Structures are given as structure tokens and as C-alpha cells.
Amino acid sequence: MSSLALTTLATLAAAFVATTATGPLGAIDLPAVDLDRLVPRAPPGFEARVVTPDGREERRVRSREPLRAPPEAFPPAFLAAVLAAEDQRFPDHPGIDPLAALSALLDTAAGDMRGGSTITQQMVKNLAVGSAPTLGRKLAEAVLAVRAHAAYAPRDILAAYLASAWFGRGTTGAAAAAAAWFDRPWSELTLAETAFLAGLLKGAGHLDPDRAPDLARARRDYVLDRLAADGRADPAAIAAARASPLAVAPPRPETLDPWIARTVAAELAERARAGDGLPFEVPTLVATIDPVWQAIASEALAARLNALAPPGPAGRVPPELLAVLGSDPARAPPAALEALREAAARVLLASPAAPRAVLLRRLAQGAAWEVLLDRGLGLPVPATLPATDLPAAYWPLPGDILAVRATGGVAGLRAVPALQGAAVVLDPRTGAILAAVGGHDAQASAFNRALALRQPGSSIKAFLYLAALAAGEPFDAAITDQPIRFPGAGGASWQPQNYGGGHYGRMPLYSALERSSNIAAVRLADRIGIEAMAAMAEAAGVYPAGGMTRNLVAALGASEVTLVALTAGYGALVTGGLARPPSALRPDPRLPGPPAPVRRIADPEAVWDVLAMLRGVVVRGTAAGAFAGHPVAVAGKTGTSQDHRDAWFVGIVPGLAVGVWVGRDDYRPMAAGMTGGVAAAPVVARILAEAHARGLVGPEGMAGALPPGAWPPPLLAPGRRSPAPAFPPLPAAPGPALAAAGGPGGGNGIGLAGLPAAAAGGPLR
Amino acid sequence: MKGRRPRAGAGGRGRGLALAASSALALALAATPAPTAAAAATDDLGPAARAALAAAGWTAAEAAAGGLVLARAGLEIRALRARGRPGAAGGVGLRLEHVEAGAAAGAPARGRLTARRLYLGDVAALDLARAADPARPCGGAPPQPVSASFWDLDLEADSDALPAALAGPERLTAARLTVTLQAEPWRGGCRYDLLADLEEVRLAAVGGSEARIGRLVLRLSGAPGALAPVTVALTADELDLRLPGGAPLARAGRLTLAFAGDGAATGALAATDPWGALGRARLRGEAAAAGLATAAAPWLDAAPPGPAAGADAIHPVAGDLRLALELAGGRLAVAVAADLGGLARVDAALEATLGGPGAAAPAGLALPPALAGAALRAARLAWADRGLDGLVTARSGRGLAAHLAAAETAALARAPAAARPLLARLTAPAVAFLAGGVAGPVEARLAPARPVTLPALLRTLLLAPGGLARRFGLAAAP
Structure with missing residues (x-):
């Protein structure tokens, strides 16, 4: 039938539906999605297999958007097979194909059940309208398919379809399908394997050869037959492909620490946004994160969080939801179970490997509870679980939401920490992130707090003081912390307060930083100008260019940062003033973006003075309690945001920067006294103590980072400082620039424009 | 108004x-x-x-x-x-x-x-x-x-x-x-x-x-x-469909669409199981076009041109068309009547019963229960060529019968070997019937003594194909 006549009829029908059913008089709501951003301007997405440096752990890492490739990136046989099996008349029909629908109906009646949707309709279904089996959805799908056909080139539609199609094994998008099923790139697939992947479009779930080998092979052979019938492949090749066995690769293990995978995923997303996307084929990339450092950081963080606040329930479902369940949860209405599942899911994730449970009633005998167990799939089911591992201080009650974890093969109830935290370890010489722990339990919460934006509090002051020294302020210049009032907007005024409310009076700059005086910091920022501090913090990578708020409050850490960016910024101090963007991936030529820039942020003498001040923080300042008797000579800075919402500590030794954040996800204040020195500094102390015990770090830091005996810097005294040692040059650029965070607090992309003038050529002392 | x-x-x-x-x-x-x-x-x-x-x-x-x-x-x-x-x-x-x-x-x-x-x-x-x-x-x-x-x-x-x-x-x-x-x-x-x-x-x-x-x-x-009864009636007079660019595609003196359905019928629009909802629904619909006029050419692919492609442009198709459907208590009646000069005359009717929720689909057929349990009560198909064969011959050099035979051969070749005998039993009489209409009016009726379900049809085909005509009360007449 003439495609023109068919197009006319189909588009007139769609126009009638559009003007009468979806227009001012309409009853059908078209989905509020921007197909422009999903079809021609869709983000490229990425997918990679990430392995640890020792090659023992690996996991697939991908973007939320599927890996996308132009149709011509696939073998021609694959495209031919897709068209032959799914939509032979594409793109000659107007987006919908009544003939194909009729043919599908007849074939279904004859026992060959198949759909009659065009590739355009399937694309619209995947991207916009979903698959609810209602006529209203089908009408909306048809209208959008006709419009999409008129709006977009067939190439774009086919690309969007292939990118949005489900191929099984956790894979959306054809680009990653070859790696998922055959562990090889598309270019190495045989005709039979290509036909198998095209056949999966009919339903990857029931065509999985691991579960239904006969069905999978029959489908592959059907696709090959369609190729032969359409004359799109050599008959001899078709015959050989039919005769070949269907052998898929076994699924690859997913053993890599989830926090490593999430950190790498965030970095790849940033690279994909900044560059031209990742390679079409799924590359294997090596993470910089070391499993040993990761384990040390993870254990230290968990131990401190458990010690700071006794674990308990993640939350509690409302009593009225429990009441609806009745006495027999096995017979509870599905709607009630669904409501309970939703309530629990808001506070605690669940998966088959890490379920959650809602307590119903304690059993009469033994420490066990009847619970509703939720594995993240389907509705929760009744179960009985032991409570022997719950802490003694926690008194469980019906409705409590707890984690379920296995110990020695036996699943039991586990309490959830009341506080959250994150820890980052990186090598500032290369920018390599050695550990990135995004929370207490990766199974319970996917939110990566190492990349979350939070207020740094006083931990930002190091860059204020460095900016002051770089601008010519002597290390022992006098400053007072007597109260001062600054004019605010609308006639109001602002009066900064010291933590604890006291005042020290006049003191040298280094004392002001060691004591973390807020008033002195604001006076200093006012003296040198907040712009100078912002330029320094941005040059160090703590903020992206222009990312720090130009306001005196920012001198006290009101402008949010990520832990990764802040830690990397501190790393630039211990290299003698050379900033290198952090990365969780080893250099790889397939990664887009320019080589990572190494930038000098200040002269080594000014940096050395700040390092001496930060050493004073640990020896006689706000972090002294956490590091008394510590085997490693650490310098660092505490930070506590307003009302104890965030507690920070970043510790540095030559060749290493370790940052820790503690707080709550919902920004509620922690208990009084939960300062950076109390909550976060002990985690850094434990990480470095454990690393020292394992021989990973010496008393003076990493071997070779500074000449022996150069570290630590002597404590400052009035008129007494030591000259800076000879900081070794940094190794060659390790690879492309990378992102420290996805948000405005990200520390990547430090441009020369962000370099403070004083830092580039300030007075040397 | x-x-x-x-x-x-x-x-x-x-x-x-x-x-x-x-x-x-x-x-x-x-x-x-x-x-x-x-x-x-x-x-x-x-x-x-x-x-x-x-x-x-x-x-x-x-x-x-x-x-x-x-x-x-x-x-x-x-x-x-x-x-x-x-x-x-x-x-x-x-x-x-x-x-x-x-x-x-x-x-x-x-x-x-x-x-x-x-x-x-x-x-x-x-x-x-x-x-x-x-x-x-x-x-x-x-x-x-x-x-x-x-x-x-x-x-x-x-x-x-x-x-x-x-x-x-x-x-x-x-x-x-x-x-x-x-x-x-x-x-x-x-x-x-x-x-x-x-x-x-x-x-x-x-x-x-x-x-x-x-x-x-x-x-x-x-x-x-969603569960309220509804009636819809649309009448369009002097309908003129145009291709992009303004060339005429088809005209109709009057086009009518009418639909009346109860709450179950309107609820089927948003139901996740529309077939099940329709099994409980009462609805009646009719579509008719009077004074249809079009030419064959716009409906035919331009390439490859047939040996007598010029004939397409002057091959007029004109006449009337009617489609009626009624569903009540699970009983479905469908009627199609078309008398299109230059193409064909078709008169078809079907009476069937939709299945209930307990109906099970035959193995290998993932049909909803309403279809799996559907039963055929009666059917009638009459058709006569009014120019279709000539049009097909003009475009391809082969008549309708030859095309049908080739299509049958291709379908059998595509089918799995085990299914070919079964498929041949279905396609052969159908092809013969459709080809027979070229010579003059033909008519086939199915009037089984009892409604025949889909599983029963398959069983008969597999086990007693010789009894098919008797079971269905099949009668064909020139």
C-alpha cells in the first residue's frame, strides 16, 4: 500500500485525536515529557566495567541514561535483523502501521503471537507513555508516534529506540547488549550472535537462554529466517549461523564495593557531560580506589558512627498502617501491604541481597520477631527473624523498620545507625582517590554522601588564611576576635559569634586558625576581601570557578562543598601548593576530556605556613583530643556547621589527604557537642592509625612525598617560622580532568582564570 | 443549530x-x-x-x-x-x-x-x-x-x-x-x-x-x-481527504460513526484487562461511508512500477462501505458490507461469544481469557470481484489467484515444518475461495450446531481434519 496514502490517513486520524481528544476539549493527557531531549538531543550516557587495581573486584557502572550510539555504529546485520523482526516497513510508515497491526493480529490468531507496534511506537512507549495495557495509553502512543515520525529523522528514531530497548541482564540499550551477553564488543560478534540480540527485542525476559534455551534459539533462528526471506544476508551465512550453537557468556561478577562504583559513576557522568561521551563499546576501566584503603576507611567510619549514636530503627511505619494489616499479615489486603512498603522504602532501601523488615510482634519464645520482610521485589511477606544481633540499648517496638543482614549464612535483624557519614582518602600527588565511602551501609542507602553538598563550617578557613598569607599578611599578624557587627541587607546587621561564645582578644593569625575563631576569620575575610578567599578556594578545587558565595558568611563555611572537593583542596596544601583534580579512575586514553591540569595556587612558603597552622590545630587546637599520641604526624582542620548539622575533619600528611564528614541526611542538627573534633577527627585518626599499623603510611606520611625529616612543620610562634622544604615536583599528568562532584560544589575544572593574582606572583617570604 | x-x-x-x-x-x-x-x-x-x-x-x-x-x-x-x-x-x-x-x-x-x-x-x-x-x-x-x-x-x-x-x-x-x-x-x-x-x-x-x-x-x-454509559454519534458530509501538497486522496458523500456503550464498555478504555471488561459490556457501534470515491494510484506503492502502471491512475474505486458491531452479554456480532466498483463487493458477518475469566488459552497462545474462550457461533463471507483482479494484473502481470498461491507458498515456507500440514489445511481452502471470487460471486457459511471454541477448533484440525466441514457446518457456494 502506498506509504503516502497511509501516512495521510494515519496523520489525519492522529490530528483528529490530537485536536479533539488531547486539545481544549480533550480527555487524554499526553505525557509531559520533552521528546526533543530524548530523541535528537538525548544525552549520550555511558557504561563501563570497573575493576580494582588488583583486578580482583569488578562491577558494571552506567549512567541513568542508557549508553547511546548512532545506528551506524552497529553492524549492518544487526540493524537489518532489527528491522526484519520488529518493523519491516520502517521508516516508510507514518509512525503507526495499520497493516502491521492487522498482520500481527492474524499471526497471533494463527499461533505466532507478536505485537504490531512500529519501532516509532515502541520508542514512544519506552520513553514517554509506558506500557500500561490500556486503550488510552495506546491512543496517546499513536498520536506521539505520528508526531515523532514527522518531527525526527528516521536515524534519530532508530537510535532512540535502540537506546531505550530492554535487552535483559540489567541492560537497557543495544550499545551495551553485546558486552552484557557475550562479553565482547559488537565488532566481534558473529551473525548468529547478532541475530540473537535482535531477537531479544521481543522480550528479553522469557528469551533468556539461561532459562529458556530452546525458546531463545528458536527466536534467533526466526530472526535469521527473516533476514534470509528479506534477502538481507547471504544464504550460506544464514545456514551456518543457524547451525551454530547459542552460547552466551556467563554473567560477570559484581563484587566491587558499591561506593567505589557510585563514585566512579559520578565521575563518568561528569566526564560524559563535559566531553563527547564515552566510547560506544563498554570499556573496562581501572579504578584508583584501593580495596585495602576502602576497607580501612569503611570500618573506621562505621565504628565511629555506631559509637556516636546508638543504632536503632531507620524509621517507624504509622500505627494506622499496622492496624490495617490485621492479626494475620499473610491475609492482609495488598493495598495495605503496598502502603506499608512505600512507608518503609522512604527511609531504608531494600534489595534481594539486603532486605528490610518491619517489626510486627515479638514471639513468645526466644529473641525473634514476626516481621514483614521486603526484598525490594513485590510486596513484603511475613517471616520470622532473630533479633540476637540488635544492640542491648535498643528496645524494638512493633512498626520499627530495620535492616536484615546475614551473618554466617543466617539472616537476622540489624539496627541502623542514627547518623550518617562519609570518608575520602586520596593521593594529592596524582589526584587518585584511594577510598571513597559514601555512607554507613551501601546496601541500605545508595546516596553517596562523599559527593553531597554540605556546609563545611570552619574547615574552609584554611583557604581563607592561605589567601591572606598569599596576599602578604604575615603568619603572626595580629587580629582580634572582639565582637563586630556587619551591616546586612535591608538595614539589618549581622554579628558573627565564636563557637562557645568566648573571646580571646588580640592574637596572631596562626592562633586564630588553630582556635578556629569565627570572629577573627570574618575580620580577616573583611580585611583581604571575600573575593580573594573565593579565588583561592576555587583555585584549589574546593569550589568550581565562581562557585563560592561572595559573602562574608562564606568565610565561616556557609557555601556548600563536597567532601571529595574539600579533601582534594587540602591535598593541594600538602603538595606545596599544587592542585590536581581528584579522580577515581586511572588514566585511560578512551576517556574524554583534556589532560588534568596541575595548578599552583600559592607559593610554597605561604603554603608551608598554613601547613604549620594546621599542624597546630592537631597538636594544640580543636583536633588535639583526637590525635593525642597518634603515630602519624597529621595536620588538619576541623569544621562544624550551624547547630551541629555537619561535622568535618580533613587530615593531611605528605602524599595523603583524608576527609571525613558526619551528619544527618535530613539536615537535622546533631546533639550538642558533636563538633568536627569530636565526631569526624577520630575517624581520620583511626584510618591513619590503621594504615600505619599495616605499613601503608609512615610517621612522616607516604614515602618519598617529602624529604626525610621535613615533616611535620614546626609549630609557629611569634616571629618564628621555618622555611619551606623542597617539595618534589608532581608526577606527569595522569589523565583527563575529572569531576569531584556533580553539583555546584564540585571541584573540577579549575581554570587559570580562577587563579588568584596573589597566588601566582605574591610576595615570597 | x-x-x-x-x-x-x-x-x-x-x-x-x-x-x-x-x-x-x-x-x-x-x-x-x-x-x-x-x-x-x-x-x-x-x-x-x-x-x-x-x-x-x-x-x-x-x-x-x-x-x-x-x-x-x-x-x-x-x-x-x-x-x-x-x-x-x-x-x-x-x-x-x-x-x-x-x-x-x-x-x-x-x-x-x-x-x-x-x-x-x-x-x-x-x-x-x-x-x-x-x-x-x-x-x-x-x-x-x-x-x-x-x-x-x-x-x-x-x-x-x-x-x-x-x-x-x-x-x-x-x-x-x-x-x-x-x-x-x-x-x-x-x-x-x-x-x-x-x-x-x-x-x-x-x-x-x-x-x-x-x-x-x-x-x-x-x-x-470511567464507568458511565456513553453515546457518540458523528456525521460528516462532503468529506474530502487530501494528500500533503493538496492532491486528492479520497472523497465521501457521507461518513457516519455511531457508538453506544454501557459503563463496562467505557471502563475498558482505561482497564488493564480491556478484553475482560468488554466481556461484561454492552456496546453497539456502526461506521458507514456512502458515496466513497477514490483512485487506486495513491494507495499503491509507486515503486517498482507495474508493467501497466499507467492504468492505476485511471482505476477508479467508488461505492459504499458499512461496518457494524454489537456486543451484549459476551455475544459479539460483526457485519461488514462493501460494494466498491473497481475493487470488490464483500458481504461478511460473524457471530461469536467472548470467553469468561476462567477460560484457558491453548498451549503456546498467550491470549487473554476473553479471547481464549471465544467461541464461533456463525459466520458468512461472500465476495465478488469488481475490478480487483484487473488492477492486480495491470500492476504486476499476474492475477489475484497467482498472488494468493504465491503468498500461500511463502507462508508455508516460513512456518515450522511441523506446522505446515496444519497451516495448509487452513490456507488451501481460503486461497481457493478468495481466488474463486474472481470468476463470480462466491459465498461460504459456517453454521456449527454448537458454538466452536478455539481449543476445539485446534483439536479438530489436529485430530480429525476430515470432520472440519461437518463440525463447523461449512458450506460454500458459487
Whole structure:
């Protein structure tokens, strides 16, 4: 039938539906999605297999958007097979194909059940309208398919379809399908394997050869037959492909620490946004994160969080939801179970490997509870679980939401920490992130707090003081912390307060930083100008260019940062003033973006003075309690945001920067006294103590980072400082620039424009 | 149609009608001045019309650029001139010149309507708050029919996910539209009867194709809710379908569509199991086209050209077409009648029963229970060639019989080897029957003594194919 006549009829029908059913008089709501951003301007997405440096752990890492490739990136046989099996008349029909629908109906009646949707309709279904089996959805799908056909080139539609199609094994998008099923790139697939992947479009779930080998092979052979019938492949090749066995690769293990995978995923997303996307084929990339450092950081963080606040329930479902369940949860209405599942899911994730449970009633005998167990799939089911591992201080009650974890093969109830935290370890010489722990339990919460934006509090002051020294302020210049009032907007005024409310009076700059005086910091920022501090913090990578708020409050850490960016910024101090963007991936030529820039942020003498001040923080300042008797000579800075919402500590030794954040996800204040020195500094102390015990770090830091005996810097005294040692040059650029965070607090992309003038050529002392 | 009192309907259309009703009321008032004429503000509303507007919750203000702006939350109507007129049943009518109606700033737009002139029978119909008040009888809808007439109407679909440039072509224009709405209490709610009468309609679609209709009458009756009964009737006279670029595709003297369904039928629209819902539904539908006229060429692929492709362009197809469907108590009756000169004459009918929820599909057929348990009660197919064979021969050099035989061979080759004998038993008589119609009228009837289900059909085919004709009461006659 003439495609023109068919197009006319189909588009007139769609126009009638559009003007009468979806227009001012309409009853059908078209989905509020921007197909422009999903079809021609869709983000490229990425997918990679990430392995640890020792090659023992690996996991697939991908973007939320599927890996996308132009149709011509696939073998021609694959495209031919897709068209032959799914939509032979594409793109000659107007987006919908009544003939194909009729043919599908007849074939279904004859026992060959198949759909009659065009590739355009399937694309619209995947991207916009979903698959609810209602006529209203089908009408909306048809209208959008006709419009999409008129709006977009067939190439774009086919690309969007292939990118949005489900191929099984956790894979959306054809680009990653070859790696998922055959562990090889598309270019190495045989005709039979290509036909198998095209056949999966009919339903990857029931065509999985691991579960239904006969069905999978029959489908592959059907696709090959369609190729032969359409004359799109050599008959001899078709015959050989039919005769070949269907052998898929076994699924690859997913053993890599989830926090490593999430950190790498965030970095790849940033690279994909900044560059031209990742390679079409799924590359294997090596993470910089070391499993040993990761384990040390993870254990230290968990131990401190458990010690700071006794674990308990993640939350509690409302009593009225429990009441609806009745006495027999096995017979509870599905709607009630669904409501309970939703309530629990808001506070605690669940998966088959890490379920959650809602307590119903304690059993009469033994420490066990009847619970509703939720594995993240389907509705929760009744179960009985032991409570022997719950802490003694926690008194469980019906409705409590707890984690379920296995110990020695036996699943039991586990309490959830009341506080959250994150820890980052990186090598500032290369920018390599050695550990990135995004929370207490990766199974319970996917939110990566190492990349979350939070207020740094006083931990930002190091860059204020460095900016002051770089601008010519002597290390022992006098400053007072007597109260001062600054004019605010609308006639109001602002009066900064010291933590604890006291005042020290006049003191040298280094004392002001060691004591973390807020008033002195604001006076200093006012003296040198907040712009100078912002330029320094941005040059160090703590903020992206222009990312720090130009306001005196920012001198006290009101402008949010990520832990990764802040830690990397501190790393630039211990290299003698050379900033290198952090990365969780080893250099790889397939990664887009320019080589990572190494930038000098200040002269080594000014940096050395700040390092001496930060050493004073640990020896006689706000972090002294956490590091008394510590085997490693650490310098660092505490930070506590307003009302104890965030507690920070970043510790540095030559060749290493370790940052820790503690707080709550919902920004509620922690208990009084939960300062950076109390909550976060002990985690850094434990990480470095454990690393020292394992021989990973010496008393003076990493071997070779500074000449022996150069570290630590002597404590400052009035008129007494030591000259800076000879900081070794940094190794060659390790690879492309990378992102420290996805948000405005990200520390990547430090441009020369962000370099403070004083830092580039300030007075040397 | 203005002033015509609508017939009391017996059904409802559900949410669609609710939107249609409210939109019609709202849009009937809206207007933005479209003209390029000097915008000398003319406000002849008069105190009675102003009072009526205020009572209905609308503000009337002079526009800075001239003209009048009527507004209420979420809606805005602009008109270059406005005049109060005596309305229906002693109310106040409203006449607006050069109007544009749409959503006010910040409100989610669902479309745009412009008209050169609008006459509203009664300003009170604009009282949307009263219409939406469930405490009032029938939601406060006006007891009398409300009518609005538009001249030189231009209706555009809402902008949606696609680029704004695409929303433009999907447009309906009409020289005149009269909308009459009757509302009356029904089961604690309200039932509506909407009549839309349009003249000189043009429906433009994406890609440039177009439908021109001399007169279009649409009637909707129903109540809000997915499970409310509904009746829909549409009549289009002097229908003219055009290809992109304006070339004619087809014409019809009259096209009619009619549908009536109960709550189960309308609920099937949003049901996740529409077949199951239809098994419980009562519905009746009919579509007919009289005076169809088209040419074969636009319907045939241009390439590859047949040996006598020139004949396509002068191969006219003309006649009448009718399709009827009725479903009640799970019993389905379908009838198709077509008499198209230049193509074929077809007369077909089928009676069947949809299955219940307990019906199981045969192995390998993932059919919903309503289809899996479907049973054939009777069927009839008669057809005679009226030019189809000649057309096929002209294009391809082979007649219809040869094409059918080739298609059968290809289908058998595609089928799995084990299924070929079974498929051959199905295709061979069908091909012979269809080919036989070229020689003259042929007819086949199926009249089984008892309804035959799909599993029973398969069993008979597999186990006793020789008894097929007897089991189905198959009879064929030239």
C-alpha cells in the first residue's frame, strides 16, 4: 500500500485525536515529557566495567541514561535483523502501521503471537507513555508516534529506540547488549550472535537462554529466517549461523564495593557531560580506589558512627498502617501491604541481597520477631527473624523498620545507625582517590554522601588564611576576635559569634586558625576581601570557578562543598601548593576530556605556613583530643556547621589527604557537642592509625612525598617560622580532568582564570 | 443549530465529556483580539451584562491595547468588541467580536481557540464555580440548554512533549461551530448531552495532509466517570481527504460513526484487562461511508512500477462501505458490507461469544481469557470481484489467484515444518475461495450446531481434519 496514502490517513486520524481528544476539549493527557531531549538531543550516557587495581573486584557502572550510539555504529546485520523482526516497513510508515497491526493480529490468531507496534511506537512507549495495557495509553502512543515520525529523522528514531530497548541482564540499550551477553564488543560478534540480540527485542525476559534455551534459539533462528526471506544476508551465512550453537557468556561478577562504583559513576557522568561521551563499546576501566584503603576507611567510619549514636530503627511505619494489616499479615489486603512498603522504602532501601523488615510482634519464645520482610521485589511477606544481633540499648517496638543482614549464612535483624557519614582518602600527588565511602551501609542507602553538598563550617578557613598569607599578611599578624557587627541587607546587621561564645582578644593569625575563631576569620575575610578567599578556594578545587558565595558568611563555611572537593583542596596544601583534580579512575586514553591540569595556587612558603597552622590545630587546637599520641604526624582542620548539622575533619600528611564528614541526611542538627573534633577527627585518626599499623603510611606520611625529616612543620610562634622544604615536583599528568562532584560544589575544572593574582606572583617570604 | 433543544441522552462519556463540557463553557467566553484593525475599544456590554459577568465570577476590564479582557482564575478571554444581548429564558446573552480564549499566564495550557465572532446564549453559563459545586443539583449546571456559536473558529491542540512547531499543524478550523449543552441530574451527579455542529471544517495534520468536511455533527451523551454509559454519534458530509501538497486522496458523500456503550464498555478504555471488561459490556457501534470515491494510484506503492502502471491512475474505486458491531452479554456480532466498483463487493458477518475469566488459552497462545474462550457461533463471507483482479494484473502481470498461491507458498515456507500440514489445511481452502471470487460471486457459511471454541477448533484440525466441514457446518457456494 502506498506509504503516502497511509501516512495521510494515519496523520489525519492522529490530528483528529490530537485536536479533539488531547486539545481544549480533550480527555487524554499526553505525557509531559520533552521528546526533543530524548530523541535528537538525548544525552549520550555511558557504561563501563570497573575493576580494582588488583583486578580482583569488578562491577558494571552506567549512567541513568542508557549508553547511546548512532545506528551506524552497529553492524549492518544487526540493524537489518532489527528491522526484519520488529518493523519491516520502517521508516516508510507514518509512525503507526495499520497493516502491521492487522498482520500481527492474524499471526497471533494463527499461533505466532507478536505485537504490531512500529519501532516509532515502541520508542514512544519506552520513553514517554509506558506500557500500561490500556486503550488510552495506546491512543496517546499513536498520536506521539505520528508526531515523532514527522518531527525526527528516521536515524534519530532508530537510535532512540535502540537506546531505550530492554535487552535483559540489567541492560537497557543495544550499545551495551553485546558486552552484557557475550562479553565482547559488537565488532566481534558473529551473525548468529547478532541475530540473537535482535531477537531479544521481543522480550528479553522469557528469551533468556539461561532459562529458556530452546525458546531463545528458536527466536534467533526466526530472526535469521527473516533476514534470509528479506534477502538481507547471504544464504550460506544464514545456514551456518543457524547451525551454530547459542552460547552466551556467563554473567560477570559484581563484587566491587558499591561506593567505589557510585563514585566512579559520578565521575563518568561528569566526564560524559563535559566531553563527547564515552566510547560506544563498554570499556573496562581501572579504578584508583584501593580495596585495602576502602576497607580501612569503611570500618573506621562505621565504628565511629555506631559509637556516636546508638543504632536503632531507620524509621517507624504509622500505627494506622499496622492496624490495617490485621492479626494475620499473610491475609492482609495488598493495598495495605503496598502502603506499608512505600512507608518503609522512604527511609531504608531494600534489595534481594539486603532486605528490610518491619517489626510486627515479638514471639513468645526466644529473641525473634514476626516481621514483614521486603526484598525490594513485590510486596513484603511475613517471616520470622532473630533479633540476637540488635544492640542491648535498643528496645524494638512493633512498626520499627530495620535492616536484615546475614551473618554466617543466617539472616537476622540489624539496627541502623542514627547518623550518617562519609570518608575520602586520596593521593594529592596524582589526584587518585584511594577510598571513597559514601555512607554507613551501601546496601541500605545508595546516596553517596562523599559527593553531597554540605556546609563545611570552619574547615574552609584554611583557604581563607592561605589567601591572606598569599596576599602578604604575615603568619603572626595580629587580629582580634572582639565582637563586630556587619551591616546586612535591608538595614539589618549581622554579628558573627565564636563557637562557645568566648573571646580571646588580640592574637596572631596562626592562633586564630588553630582556635578556629569565627570572629577573627570574618575580620580577616573583611580585611583581604571575600573575593580573594573565593579565588583561592576555587583555585584549589574546593569550589568550581565562581562557585563560592561572595559573602562574608562564606568565610565561616556557609557555601556548600563536597567532601571529595574539600579533601582534594587540602591535598593541594600538602603538595606545596599544587592542585590536581581528584579522580577515581586511572588514566585511560578512551576517556574524554583534556589532560588534568596541575595548578599552583600559592607559593610554597605561604603554603608551608598554613601547613604549620594546621599542624597546630592537631597538636594544640580543636583536633588535639583526637590525635593525642597518634603515630602519624597529621595536620588538619576541623569544621562544624550551624547547630551541629555537619561535622568535618580533613587530615593531611605528605602524599595523603583524608576527609571525613558526619551528619544527618535530613539536615537535622546533631546533639550538642558533636563538633568536627569530636565526631569526624577520630575517624581520620583511626584510618591513619590503621594504615600505619599495616605499613601503608609512615610517621612522616607516604614515602618519598617529602624529604626525610621535613615533616611535620614546626609549630609557629611569634616571629618564628621555618622555611619551606623542597617539595618534589608532581608526577606527569595522569589523565583527563575529572569531576569531584556533580553539583555546584564540585571541584573540577579549575581554570587559570580562577587563579588568584596573589597566588601566582605574591610576595615570597 | 442555535437554539435547538438536544434530545435527552441515555448515557455519559465520562471524564472526556466532563472536560468537554467545562471547556466548552469556558472557551465559549474566551477571546483574544486577532484582528489587525485599529483597536478602538468598544464596550457595549451594558450594566446587565456586566452584572451577570460579575455574578458568574468574571472580571471585565478594558485592555491596554484596546478591546475587552474577561478573566477568572486560569482562564482569559480577549475580545475586540463585546455587547450584551437578550439571552435565553430571560437571561443575558453575550456577543463578542474577534475573540481569543486560552489559559491565563501561569496556568497549564491545553489549547487555544480563536474566533471572529462568538455568541453565548446565557452569561450565567460562565459560572464555573457553580458548575463545579457538588452541593448544588447537577453541580449547579444551568437547567436550560446553553448554546454558544462561533464563527471562523480556529482550534489548536495543546502543546505537549514535542516541539512547539508541531502543535501548529494539528489544527481544526471551521466557518461556524455551534455547541449546545444540556445538563440534568443523574444518579447524584450530572449527565450531559453535548451537540457540536460545524460547517466548512478543515482538519490539518502533521505532514501537511488535510481533511475538508462540508458539515460535521458530533453528539456526545454521558456522565463523568470511567464507568458511565456513553453515546457518540458523528456525521460528516462532503468529506474530502487530501494528500500533503493538496492532491486528492479520497472523497465521501457521507461518513457516519455511531457508538453506544454501557459503563463496562467505557471502563475498558482505561482497564488493564480491556478484553475482560468488554466481556461484561454492552456496546453497539456502526461506521458507514456512502458515496466513497477514490483512485487506486495513491494507495499503491509507486515503486517498482507495474508493467501497466499507467492504468492505476485511471482505476477508479467508488461505492459504499458499512461496518457494524454489537456486543451484549459476551455475544459479539460483526457485519461488514462493501460494494466498491473497481475493487470488490464483500458481504461478511460473524457471530461469536467472548470467553469468561476462567477460560484457558491453548498451549503456546498467550491470549487473554476473553479471547481464549471465544467461541464461533456463525459466520458468512461472500465476495465478488469488481475490478480487483484487473488492477492486480495491470500492476504486476499476474492475477489475484497467482498472488494468493504465491503468498500461500511463502507462508508455508516460513512456518515450522511441523506446522505446515496444519497451516495448509487452513490456507488451501481460503486461497481457493478468495481466488474463486474472481470468476463470480462466491459465498461460504459456517453454521456449527454448537458454538466452536478455539481449543476445539485446534483439536479438530489436529485430530480429525476430515470432520472440519461437518463440525463447523461449512458450506460454500458459487
